[in-house]
Amino acid sequence: MGFLKEVQISRRQLNSFFSKKIEKTVCGLRNGPRKPMWRSRVLSSEAIQAVQSVKLAKSADKLEEMLKNKLSRLLKADVLDTLNELQRQNEVHLALKVFNFVRNEEWYTPDLSVFNSMIMMLGKNKFIEMAEQLFVHMIKEGLQPDSRTYTELIGAYFRVDLIEKAMEMYELMKISGFCPDKLTMSILIRNLEKAEEKELVVRVKNECANYIDYPEKFLKEIENTNFKRRLIDLV
Numbered sequence: 001m002g003f004l005k006e007v008q009i010s011r012r013q014l015n016s017f018f019s020k021k022i023e024k025t026v027c028g029l030r031n032g033p034r035k036p037m038w039r040s041r042v043l044s045s046e047a048i049q050a051v052q053s054v055k056l057a058k059s060a061d062k063l064e065e066m067l068k069n070k071l072s073r074l075l076k077a078d079v080l081d082t083l084n085e086l087q088r089q090n091e092v093h094l095a096l097k098v099f100n101f102v103r104n105e106e107w108y109t110p111d112l113s114v115f116n117s118m119i120m121m122l123g124k125n126k127f128i129e130m131a132e133q134l135f136v137h138m139i140k141e142g143l144q145p146d147s148r149t150y151t152e153l154i155g156a157y158f159r160v161d162l163i164e165k166a167m168e169m170y171e172l173m174k175i176s177g178f179c180p181d182k183l184t185m186s187i188l189i190r191n192l193e194k195a196e197e198k199e200l201v202v203r204v205k206n207e208c209a210n211y212i213d214y215p216e217k218f219l220k221e222i223e224n225t226n227f228k229r230r231l232i233d234l235v
Helices: 011-023 045-056 060-069 076-088 092-102 112-124 128-140 147-159 163-175 182-194 198-211 215-234
Strands: none
Touching: 045 060, 045 076, 045 092, 060 092, 076 092, 076 112, 092 112, 112 128, 112 147, 128 147, 147 163, 147 182, 163 182, 182 198, 182 215, 198 215
16 A cells, blocks of 8 residues: 555644653653543553653654654554554644554554544544544545544534534534434534524434434433533532
């Protein structure tokens, strides 16, 4: 497979990232909050060492050298686990470099779950243009978005207050034949209420009857959850 177009991350962004990393380098895997990995396998010692080596790179050049000399020698499963662990630790720039490296390996085949995880990470960190790039790349590589893809992008747009784009993605999701699930509808209702988009809130709530079993119960649960959150905010 020829070289694929990379998700763009500028040299300036990398240099800025490494200057911050030098101030405080975290070597272990136990620092900060952790979320469950999408894979259930335990990291091998090789994958753990690869994660540590990537995080210890002090410059863009050192990182490129590490990817070429160390990561390229790992088994496919260990490379993917390295990428997954960097996503889990929210190491955005490092995960992007490893992701681009993975896409140019001979064994690479497009994987929807990997793309979805990358879009989730980028959206969470408000790198919306990169998330959009990734969406385009996955389609060019022959993958078809699924309900999770659309949901991640809807959430990403809301994080940067692009309500119109979030709604466009919601409509595209339905046109593409995917039924919004409880997570999708919760994200829509919660964020539209926060933005005080009353007409859109009513519309989405009405549409719950088309996609959700026991919609009245579902909407009551959302209402109770939102009420508890408002109480917490007042404390």
